[in-house]
Amino acid sequence: MLALPAESVSEADVIAGILALMRERTGYDFSSYRAQTIRRRIRNRMISVGIHTLTDYLVHLKSVETEALELLDRLTVKVSHFYRNAHTFDMLREEVLPGLYRRFGGPLRIWSVGCARGEEPYTLALLLEAAGIPGTVLATDIDEAALRAARRGIYLRDALRELPESLIGTGLEPVPGDERHVRVRPALRRRVHFQVHDVTGTALPLGTTDFHMISYRNVLIYLQREVQERTLLQMRAVLRDGGCLCLGEAEWPPPSVACSLSPLPQRSRLFEAIAAEPIA
Ligand SMILES: C[S@@+](CC[C@H](N)C(=O)[O-])C[C@H]1O[C@@H](n2cnc3c(N)ncnc32)[C@H](O)[C@@H]1O
Known part of the structure; x- marks a missing residue:
């Protein structure tokens, strides 16, 4: 003590x-x-x-x-890895991203908020790449050092522990002479754009508008309730109706935001953005 x-x-x-x-x-x-x-x-x-x-x-x-x-x-806790919480990424891969592409056509625009060292946005880019879906990921974080590491795109093999074997080769390649690390392939790098951004501030990152999907995972838990609400409302405003919001396993939107979201049926934190319903 x-x-x-x-x-x-x-x-x-x-x-x-x-x-x-x-x-x-x-x-x-x-x-x-x-x-x-x-x-x-x-x-x-x-x-x-x-x-x-x-x-x-x-x-x-x-x-x-x-x-x-x-x-x-x-x-700024930066715990993350590729395909973290596999069942969420399974759903994104099998249903959500193909569904968004069918509905909106391409290119899809995705925002990864609190992207740590890039594991999450590169995973999203990898799913787009593997499915042949045109699209880009804006990846933002408060921590510049984390973003420098993200831009380097070199990871310990352990960071791939949840990533299905069949996807590894699409997005990552060996680092010559270094058995312990892998690096992100150029095709993935071209899809991801990193930017420093403090989600608790009032300004949105540059080019933030009209997203088909926003991934805001494992950041909300660190914030006070009213800041959670403010940031989620801000995000909902730049997420298209019919788009998808993805939160972390222990996160849930407050009523003022939940009224314009519909949870997808399976046990994940995936929501479809819908026209707001009045809160009872
Ligand atoms: C636990 S990691 C989550 C990484 C990834 N989203 C995931 O779920 O695997 C939390 C990230 O949020 C970032 N973060 C914390 N406060 C933030 C803020 N105010 N604005 C933007 N990012 C923030 C941290 O730097 C860290 O990289």
Whole structure:
């Protein structure tokens, strides 16, 4: 357990100080995140640097220039892999993407929000490529370092653990002289465009309009309820009626957004965008 100093300053005050300093140093504002997430991630970083109190950590953050980027890395959890939660991607592959193509024709426009190091948008591009569906993926994330890795497109073989064997060759190729890694094929790279974007801000990324599908998975869980709602409403506004919204396994839209979505029947977090119904 963390010991707080006996004197006065509350944990919330110190955390507010840490977030203010993070805003100053990185330009990113984490005040829209759930307090519990922030506390857990800061404590996780404190363990790594061997600091026991939040006030000492604030001093450390102030005095060590590089610490803000280290904490940024902890605050933005980038756990991901190709074809993560296979049954969702099975449905996308077998039903949703072919269905969208039949309905709208091509090219399909997909937005992958909180794309981490590229595993998710490349998987989506791979499904398009394998099915011969024209289309592109806009992939955005708050973390520039993650996007640099995404643009490199080189992954440990373990990142393919859920990807069906039959799809691997379509999207990935061996790295010469390196057994442990694979790299994304040029055909996939051409379909994915990366852009830095903070989903909690008010501005949308450049070129954000009229999507056939939005994948917003495993980001919502970190955000406060009203920010979840605001970001989802913003996304619904740029998702075409008849398009598809995909959330993470533990995520569900609030009523103000759910009224313009229809869950697909199987147990996944896939929704069809429909004309809004009044909330009862
Ligand atoms: C757990 S990963 C999810 C990756 C992928 N969507 C998946 O489900 O496998 C969460 C990602 O959201 C990004 N993220 C966190 N806060 C964000 C924000 N405010 N705006 C955009 N991306 C954010 C993190 O940097 C991280 O890459």
